[in-house]
Amino acid sequence: MEEVSYRPAWIEVDLDAINYNINQLKRHLPTNTEIFAVVKANGYGHGDVEIAKAALEAGASMLAVALLEEAIHLRKSGILAPILVLGWVDPVYAPVAVKHDITLTFFQKSWLEKVKQSSFIGKLSLHLKLDTGMGRLGVTTKTELETLLALCNDPRLQLKGAFTHFSTADEKDLTYYDRQQLNWADFQQTLQAYKSDLTLHMGNSAASMRFPKEMNHAVRFGISMYGLYPSSIIKKEKPIDLLPAMSLHTKLIHVKQVPAGRSISYGATYTTDKPEWIGTIPLGYADGIDRRLTGMDVLIKGRKLPIVGKICMDQCMIKLDQSYAIGTQVTLIGKQFDEEITMDEIAERLETINYEIACMLSDRIPRIYLK
Ligand SMILES: Cc1ncc(COP(=O)(O)O)c(C=O)c1O
Structure with missing residues (x-):
């Protein structure tokens, strides 16, 4: 890399x-x-x-x-x-x-x-x-x-x-x-x-x-x-307080309004029933975003918005609630304003443990260290 x-x-x-x-x-x-x-x-x-x-x-x-x-x-x-x-x-x-x-x-x-x-x-x-x-x-x-x-x-x-x-x-x-x-x-x-x-x-x-x-x-x-x-x-027992160290972010790289009746991504499994704003983000299953995460929310300006259609190798699509500028930050794991998407939620969705979520994010995504 x-x-x-x-x-x-x-x-x-x-x-x-x-x-x-x-x-x-x-x-x-x-x-x-x-x-x-x-x-x-x-x-x-x-x-x-x-x-x-x-x-x-x-x-x-x-x-x-x-x-x-x-x-x-x-x-x-x-x-x-x-x-x-x-x-x-x-x-x-x-x-x-x-x-x-x-x-x-x-x-x-x-x-x-x-x-x-x-x-x-x-x-x-x-x-x-x-x-x-x-x-x-x-x-x-x-x-x-x-x-x-x-x-x-x-x-x-x-x-x-x-x-x-x-x-x-x-x-x-x-x-x-x-x-x-x-x-x-x-x-x-x-x-x-x-x-x-x-x-x-x-x-x-x-x-x-x-x-x-x-x-x-x-x-x-x-x-x-x-x-x-x-x-x-143990999360419920909370013997000690913990702060998650990892968060995952990207940006909208494409935003468009699609008419009713258009399908999104491979297999045309998601079809709009009215005109909708659809955003594209440059993360896919090659980055460790499991294909079973379709339907999961991401955060944009503190709002939870779902991934729609099949997750591709390098990209996936988000159903937006309005138009957003290209370059708007999208958070897949972590906080935006008062909202948070945790690794535990993702693990639950994939019927696995948070350990696997942390390990599955590929080396293709650069790690940035904050201190
Ligand atoms: C032998 C051994 N010790 C310690 C650990 C750390 O366990 P945990 O991540 O649950 O703290 C592991 C994790 O798999 C392990 O295999």
């Missing part, structure tokens, strides 16, 4: 909101609980480097990503803070992690054995993943845990932390969350007997906001650092 943008479409990312959200959580957590900023998937679509810098400035002590390439991207952008890769990395790349001073996650005996056979100069920093009920990655039994801990006795390996991940911390029924906590407590004893200074962490946004006192040494703060609540239940 060109660095310069010639198209009037942009995402605004408010870095002060990142700072605000981290500080809200900081005040809510016990003073010695650290915050790891989760900036995987390009900072949930917000921009990994800029978010990482803002989070570190606000007091985050570590960054967490999903992939080794995401970690290296941060390093190559001049970020020196500790970085943890949460996902599985092929053990052949352990030397790459050592070279860039990146902490890897492990949970398999064969993985550790391969790493121990590989040649690298320096020490590999590691966090051990425990599966207390998520069923995705991690050690599931105490025997496995003890085997791995024994294998960690190697001067080239530095076991610094251990963690687990909750699958239902954002739900109303917390029975399963409690079961995961019990499983964790079991593992915790073995871990601390092995090494008393391990950094233990378990909380995502949901758990860290709802159960701040149960989070051990650190929390991994993802979605709510970006100002979004992990579920409607």
